[in-house]
Amino acid sequence: MNDLMQKIVSLAKRRGFIFPSSEIYGGFSSCYDYGPLGVELKNNIKRAWWQNMVWSRADVVGLDSSILMSPKIWEASGHLSAGFADELVECKACHKRFRKDHVETPTCPECGGEFTAPKKFNLMMKTYAGVTEDESNLAYLRAETAQGIYVNFKNIVDTMRVKIPFGVAQIGKAFRNEITPGNFIFRTREFEQMEMQFFINPQPDKKGKTVKQWFEYWKKERMKWYKGHGINARNLQFRKHKKDELAHYAKAAEDIEYNYPFSSGGGSASGGGWGELEGIHDRGDWDLSNHAKHSGEDLTYFDEGANKKYIPNIIETSAGADRSTLVFLLDAYQEEEVKGEKRVVLKFHPKIAPIKIAVLPLVKNKPKLVKFARRVYEDLIDTFPVMYDEVGSIGRRYRRQDEIGTPYALTIDFESLEKYTVTLRDRDSMKQTRHKVAELQDLLQDKLGG
Amino acid sequence: MNDLMQKIVSLAKRRGFIFPSSEIYGGFSSCYDYGPLGVELKNNIKRAWWQNMVWSRADVVGLDSSILMSPKIWEASGHLSAGFADELVECKACHKRFRKDHVETPTCPECGGEFTAPKKFNLMMKTYAGVTEDESNLAYLRAETAQGIYVNFKNIVDTMRVKIPFGVAQIGKAFRNEITPGNFIFRTREFEQMEMQFFINPQPDKKGKTVKQWFEYWKKERMKWYKGHGINARNLQFRKHKKDELAHYAKAAEDIEYNYPFSSGGGSASGGGWGELEGIHDRGDWDLSNHAKHSGEDLTYFDEGANKKYIPNIIETSAGADRSTLVFLLDAYQEEEVKGEKRVVLKFHPKIAPIKIAVLPLVKNKPKLVKFARRVYEDLIDTFPVMYDEVGSIGRRYRRQDEIGTPYALTIDFESLEKYTVTLRDRDSMKQTRHKVAELQDLLQDKLGG
Numbered sequence: 001m002n003d004l005m006q007k008i009v010s011l012a013k014r015r016g017f018i019f020p021s022s023e024i025y026g027g028f029s030s031c032y033d034y035g036p037l038g039v040e041l042k043n044n045i046k047r048a049w050w051q052n053m054v055w056s057r058a059d060v061v062g063l064d065s066s067i068l069m070s071p072k073i074w075e076a077s078g079h080l081s082a083g084f085a086d087e088l089v090e091c092k093a094c095h096k097r098f099r100k101d102h103v104e105t106p107t108c109p110e111c112g113g114e115f116t117a118p119k120k121f122n123l124m125m126k127t128y129a130g131v132t133e134d135e136s137n138l139a140y141l142r143a144e145t146a147q148g149i150y151v152n153f154k155n156i157v158d159t160m161r162v163k164i165p166f167g168v169a170q171i172g173k174a175f176r177n178e179i180t181p182g183n184f185i186f187r188t189r190e191f192e193q194m195e196m197q198f199f200i201n202p203q204p205d206k207k208g209k210t211v212k213q214w215f216e217y218w219k220k221e222r223m224k225w226y227k228g229h230g231i232n233a234r235n236l237q238f239r240k241h242k243k244d245e246l247a248h249y250a251k252a253a254e255d256i257e258y259n260y261p262f263s264s265g266g267g268s269a270s271g272g273g274w275g276e277l278e279g280i281h282d283r284g285d286w287d288l289s290n291h292a293k294h295s296g297e298d299l300t301y302f303d304e305g306a307n308k309k310y311i312p313n314i315i316e317t318s319a320g321a322d323r324s325t326l327v328f329l330l331d332a333y334q335e336e337e338v339k340g341e342k343r344v345v346l347k348f349h350p351k352i353a354p355i356k357i358a359v360l361p362l363v364k365n366k367p368k369l370v371k372f373a374r375r376v377y378e379d380l381i382d383t384f385p386v387m388y389d390e391v392g393s394i395g396r397r398y399r400r401q402d403e404i405g406t407p408y409a410l411t412i413d414f415e416s417l418e419k420y421t422v423t424l425r426d427r428d429s430m431k432q433t434r435h436k437v438a439e440l441q442d443l444l445q446d447k448l449g450g
Numbered sequence: 451m452n453d454l455m456q457k458i459v460s461l462a463k464r465r466g467f468i469f470p471s472s473e474i475y476g477g478f479s480s481c482y483d484y485g486p487l488g489v490e491l492k493n494n495i496k497r498a499w500w501q502n503m504v505w506s507r508a509d510v511v512g513l514d515s516s517i518l519m520s521p522k523i524w525e526a527s528g529h530l531s532a533g534f535a536d537e538l539v540e541c542k543a544c545h546k547r548f549r550k551d552h553v554e555t556p557t558c559p560e561c562g563g564e565f566t567a568p569k570k571f572n573l574m575m576k577t578y579a580g581v582t583e584d585e586s587n588l589a590y591l592r593a594e595t596a597q598g599i600y601v602n603f604k605n606i607v608d609t610m611r612v613k614i615p616f617g618v619a620q621i622g623k624a625f626r627n628e629i630t631p632g633n634f635i636f637r638t639r640e641f642e643q644m645e646m647q648f649f650i651n652p653q654p655d656k657k658g659k660t661v662k663q664w665f666e667y668w669k670k671e672r673m674k675w676y677k678g679h680g681i682n683a684r685n686l687q688f689r690k691h692k693k694d695e696l697a698h699y700a701k702a703a704e705d706i707e708y709n710y711p712f713s714s715g716g717g718s719a720s721g722g723g724w725g726e727l728e729g730i731h732d733r734g735d736w737d738l739s740n741h742a743k744h745s746g747e748d749l750t751y752f753d754e755g756a757n758k759k760y761i762p763n764i765i766e767t768s769a770g771a772d773r774s775t776l777v778f779l780l781d782a783y784q785e786e787e788v789k790g791e792k793r794v795v796l797k798f799h800p801k802i803a804p805i806k807i808a809v810l811p812l813v814k815n816k817p818k819l820v821k822f823a824r825r826v827y828e829d830l831i832d833t834f835p836v837m838y839d840e841v842g843s844i845g846r847r848y849r850r851q852d853e854i855g856t857p858y859a860l861t862i863d864f865e866s867l868e869k870y871t872v873t874l875r876d877r878d879s880m881k882q883t884r885h886k887v888a889e890l891q892d893l894l895q896d897k898l899g900g
Contacts, residue, residue, distance in 0.1 A: 016511075016609040022520035024601055024745040029579045029589065031518050033602055036511035036610050036618075043514075056832055061466075061486035064493075067623065068481050068640050070472035088581060097581050127577045127591065129479045129639050131538060131547050131629055139479065141577065141591075151474055152483055159466040160486050161841065168486075173517065173623065179581055189579055190518050295474040382506055391611065 004261040008329050009184055011344070015404050017041060017329070017354075018185065030181035030188050032322075037404055040354035040385060042192075042325050046171050048351055049194045049319070052225055053169045060167035060196065061160055065148025067173060068129055068139050073147050076294035077287070083248060084143065085120040086179050092116060099179045123176045125189075141175035146316060148172075149197045150287045153312075154299060164303060164312055165205065165214070167198035171321065183262050185322040186275075192321035199301070199312040202285060206305050214315050215252060215282050222278055222317050223256055230349030231331050235259040237274065249286035255279050258327050277327055278319040285311040328352055332405060338430070346405030347428060350448050356384045357444060358401045362413040364390040373412040376422060376437060384444065402427060408447065410440070454711040458779050459634055461794070465854050467491060467779070467804075468635065480631035480638050482772075487854055490804035490835060492642075492775050495679075496621050498801055499644045499769070502675055503619045510617035510646065511610055515598025517623060518579055518589050523597050526744035527737070533698060534593070535570040536629050542566060549629045573626045575639075591625035596766060598622075599647045600737045603762075604749060614753060614762055615655065615664070617648035621771065633712050635772040636725075642771035649751070649762040652735060656755050664765050665702060665732050672728055672767050673706055680799030681781050685709040687724065699736035705729050708777050727777055728769040735761040778802055782855060788880070796855030797878060800898050806834045807894060808851045812863040814840040823862040826872060826887060834894065852877060858897065860890070 012018040017038035021031035034042055054062045074080050087100040093113025100118045107114060123143060130137030142148065149168045156168060171194050181187050198218065204210045219238065227233055241253040256278040264275030288311045292299040300309045332346040350356065357380060361373035370390065377388045387406065389397050394411060401409050409425040411432075416422055422440070423432045435443055462468040467488035471481035484492055504512045524530050537550040543563025550568045557564060573593060580587030592598065599618045606618060621644050631637050648668065654660045669688065677683055691703040706728040714725030738761045742749040750759045782796040800806065807830060811823035820840065827838045837856065839847050844861065851859050859875040861882075866872050872890070873882045885893055 013605075014609060016606065019602060019605045021516045021518075022523060022601060024604065024741065024747040024749075025520040025522040028516075028520040029518065029587075031516040033513065033515035033598060035513060035602070036606065039512040039514040039620075055835055058827075058831070058838060062489040063483065063485060064489040065483035066471045066478075066481040066640050068471070068479065068625075070475040070478040072475040073472060099581075121581055125577045125579070127575045129575070129627065131549075131571055131627070137479075148483060151472060152469060152485070154474065155463075155469045156466065156486065159464060161839075170489075175518075177579065177581070190516050291474065297474040299474075377508070381508070385505055388508060389611075 002261040004330065004333065005184065008326075008333060011333075011403065012038065012184075012329065017404075030178075031190055032185055032188065034325075037354045038325070041328065041348075041352065042321060044352050044354065045324050045328060046192075046194065046321055048229055049225070049321075049324075050169070050171065053167075053194075053196050057167075059162075059165060060169050060198075061156065061162060063149055063152060063156070063168050063170045064172060065145070065152060065170065067142050067175075068127075069142060069148065069151070071138055071140060072294065073151055073291075074124060074140050074143070076290055077147050077150075078248065078290075079124055079140075079143050079147075080122060082120050084124065085122045087118045088121040088179075089115040089118050102180070121177075121179070123178065125175045125177050143176050144174050144318075145170045145172045145193045145195045146197060146287075146318070149195070150291055151295075153199070153288060154297060157301060163305075164301060165198065165200045165209075167196050169194075169196040171195075183260075183264065185326050186260070186262075186264060188322060191323075194319045194321050194324070196317045198315040198317075200315065201303060201306060202310060202313040203306070211282060211313050211315070212252075215254075215280065218315050218317050219254055219256075219280050222280060222319070226256065226277070226327075229328075229352055230347070231258075231327065235331060236277075239274070247281075249283050250281050251284045252282040253279060258330075261330065277323060278317065281316040281318065283314040283316055285313055287314055288312060343399060343402055345402040345427065348405035348407070350407045353405045353407050354385065355387045355401075355404060355406045356408065356448050357386045358397070358406050358409040359386060359388045360394060360397050360409055360411045361390050362394055362411060368417060369412055369414070372416055376410060376412060376440070380440070380444070383441065384448065398425065398430075408444065452711040454780065454783065455634065458776075458783060461783075461853065462488065462634075462779065467854075480628075481640055482635050482638065484775075487804045488775070491778070491798075491802065492771055494802050494804065495774050495778060496642075496644065496771055498679055499675070499771075499774075500619070500621065503617075503644075503646050507617075509612075509615060510619050510648075511606065511612060513599055513602060513606070513618050513620045514622060515595070515602060515620065517592050517625075518577075519592060519598065519601070521588055521590060522744065523601055523741075524574060524590050524593070526740055527597050527600075528698065528740075529574055529590075529593050529597075530572060532570050534574065535572045537568045538571040538629075539565040539568050552630070571627075571629070573628065575625045575627050593626050594624050594768075595620045595622045595643045595645045596647060596737075596768070599645070600741055601745075603649070603738060604747060607751060613755075614751060615648065615650045615659075617646050619644075619646040621645075633710075633714065635776050636710070636712075636714060638772060641773075644769045644771050644774070646767045648765040648767075650765065651753060651756060652760060652763040653756070661732060661763050661765070662702075665704075665730065668765050668767050669704055669706075669730050672730060672769070676706065676727070676777075679778075679802055680797070681708075681777065685781060686727075689724070697731075699733050699740075700731050701734045702732040703729060708780075711780065727773060728767065731766040731768065733764040733766055735763055737764055738762060793849060793852060795852040795877065798855040798857070800857045803855045803857050804835065805837045805851075805854060805856045806858065806898050807836045808847070808856045808859040809836060809838045810844060810847050810859055810861045811840050812844055812861060818867060819862060819864070822866055826860060826862060826890070830890070830894070833891065834898065848875065848880075858894065 016035035019033045020027045022028040091108035091113040094111040125141040128137045129139040239255045255276045257274045258277040260273040288299045332348045336343045359377040410422045425432045466485035469483045470477045472478040541558035541563040544561040575591040578587045579589040689705045705726045707724045708727040710723040738749045782798045786793045809827040830836045860872045875882045
């Protein structure tokens with residue numbers, strides 16, 4: 001593993017961001033648990049996405065559909081077909097299985113045995129919902145949240161007074177039986193998606209806006225979101241899918257790529273560490289036409305403005321919450337030399353930082369000073385995620401907060417007791433300024449934003 | 451189904467709160483999808499719980515562990531044993547299966563055939579994580595979030611500088627292959643939990659606080675939370691589990707019960723519609739002792755204050771996010787007679803209400819007035835979840851907002867244009883007051899709270 005990745009994996013574990021799942025039992029299948037800081041980080045990312053995609057827009061509503069859905073949905077969507085599968089070979093002697101494009105010899109690398117003919121291995125994970133393990137109770141863990149949106153299109157149009165163009169956004173878990181999960185939380189079998197489906201007129205609308213223009217609009221919006229939340233523009237680029245890369249349902253697809261410290265594989269990377277962070281897709285009318293055909297429901301939309309019926313065209317933005325978390329961690333990581341010592345700092349955007357403020361009494365053995373610090377802490381705790389820390393020298397405590405990306409530290413010193421003030425230290429500049437306690441709430445609200 | 455339940459199910463569907471899953475394909479297995487208003491309602495409940503349990507406390511941290519975990523965890527916890535199972539019988543003739551305590555005759559009610567001997571049916575849902583469907587890749591969908599907390603106890607102690615007494619809170623999906631799901635979102639196979647595990651000294655601590663006192667403390671805290679978020683005290687009660695009801699790991703258990711409009715069954719209800727809303731459990735040291743034994747890891751805790759090592763005692767608070775959503779809907783529902791007409795209103799606590807403010811231009815055919823209203827809307831949308839509605843008479847629009855529980859409606863009328871004011875209508879009192887536009891942000895912030 002690359003040096004930076006090793007540092008991130010180690011810091012993530014050491015500081016309570018991300019633990020390997022089931023660790024005391026030897027781990028499990030590339031699954032990860034978000035620790036106390038990780039859950040706040042990931043929730044901040046999800047909330048920032050939701051705020052940007054749903055709350056701050058009049059034309060997008062939210063949804064939270066179930067993980068278990070009718071298998072008919074996956075038949076209709078094509079997820080149970082050969083298209084959503086990898087090719088596997090099995091050794092006739094030792095019965096080990098391999099992904100065909102991962103074996104370089106015609107015989108088994110484990111025992112030298114002969115391989116069976118390659119067969120398709122579907123990526124959907126199966127289970128049974130009901131008392132018998134038979135066809136009638138067969139269910140799948142959803143492989144993407146998008147299908148939950150398509151099958152609710154009619155319900156949403158019928159109940160929410162939405163008018164095209166409008167979108168439906170959803171955050172939720174999905175599962176894929178990846179043969180080669182890896183690179184920490186970059187590719188895991190259990191993962192969380194942040195997807196938005198935008199329904200538009202396939203013809204230029206009243207304002208003359210075309211499908212192509214909406215596609216470009218959403219590309220820009222999504223790129224702006226990453227940059228607006230602190231991801232370095234140098235590490236982001238668009239990559240257009242070539243015709244032969246496009247999925248059967250896609251008319252156009254473009255990735256927002258990040259410059260990872262590893263090669264993410266997949267054959268479609270544009271070289272070096274560039275790999276997918278988010279996909280923006282023009283799915284045409286494939287999804288709704290297809291579900292209309294398979295379900296027998298009329299999924300046409302009557303457009304009052306255009307005075308006609310049509311099956312809407314869909315522009316999809318599809319991001320991963322776990323992959324975004326990895327990118328926010330990687331991009332925030334910096335090592336600096338300060339007074340001859342190495343400082344490790346996560347330069348998170350304040351909105352993304354898991355802890356916003358640290359409250360630090362200069363010393364812990366002066367009851368008056370500690371009591372003052374506790375009161376400052378208690379006053380802030382209902383408004384901001386705050387951490388109180390009194391253990392170790394003040395310098396070490398600053399470093400600990402730097403390492404978890406806390407934007408501001410408030411130190412309570414002896415002058416505090418006399419003048420009812422605290423010092424505020426800025427994580428990035430490390431500059432300290434002194435402020436009246438009475439003004440803290442407003443000051444921090446300004447700095448941390450709404 | 452009871453009258454009130456029918457009204458809630460119908461309103462939930464009609465107004466975009468909750469849809470049956472996979473509906474265009476005929477539905478699926480008691481699964482439900484949260485629509486545009488439902489996802490906001492449920493997220494508000496989850497956020498209010500998290501704010502109360504994690505952010506506003508110095509002694510509880512969060513966690514988000516994976517749904518797929520090592521099967522060894524479920525062996526250790528007892529979930530794969532007979533204790534977490536129902537008894538099934540199968541007809542030898544037609545091979546239909548029934549829950550044993552649901553059949554009243556010794557022969558099959560479908561075909562009159564003879565039954566097999568009863569056998570245990572485990573409630574955990576299986577899947578395979580990996581390329582072969584064999585023992586080595588067998589995995590389970592977690593049946594509770596709690597186990598993810600226990601197996602991370604050591605990681606959290608090692609990385610977060612937490613000291614006993616402290617808690618770990620988690621929100622996430624869990625799955626149980628219930629034979630008899632039902633009552634809408636009261637009991638479903640896929641559901642979301644809000645669980646907190648509080649780790650304490652099994653002996654009275656430095657302040658003399660006992661396990662029993664902590665148990666009482668958490669009972670009160672959790673009851674206060676429901677009441678503080680608007681649930682009517684008359685519909686809430688405690689019910690102590692009798693000795694013979696206690697699970698093998700529990701030393702004491704008490705439910706917070708709600709007075710549902712249906713009998714929730716389970717045999718342990720205290721009569722009428724009273725049924726479980728949340729459980730508070732004294733789990734002793736069963737969980738950590740057991741995982742220490744099965745994993746071989748040392749899960750003792752060194753208590754500096756007491757200067758000794760011990761396996762902590764656990765007090766658990768276990769609530770359901772879906773069940774809570776049902777309770778918040780049921781409890782908020784009111785029918786009132788207003789000027790000879792029926793008004794249906796969801797009297798949600800403002801923190802729980804999916805939409806906080808409606809912006810309503812008195813008429814939609816006066817461009818100046820509409821433009822004014824749009825500006826009021828745009829000014830609020832970054833701070834609050836706001837809905838803009840210009841369709842229908844103002845009276846009908848108020849009723850629509852009442853029915854989805856919006857606490858405040860701002861109406862823009864002709865006087866607005868002259869005096870730069872709006873009227874603010876209170877959902878519950880239906881009283882209207884006039885306010886300057888410039889004062890709206892502060893006024894609404896005050897009313898809606900932080």
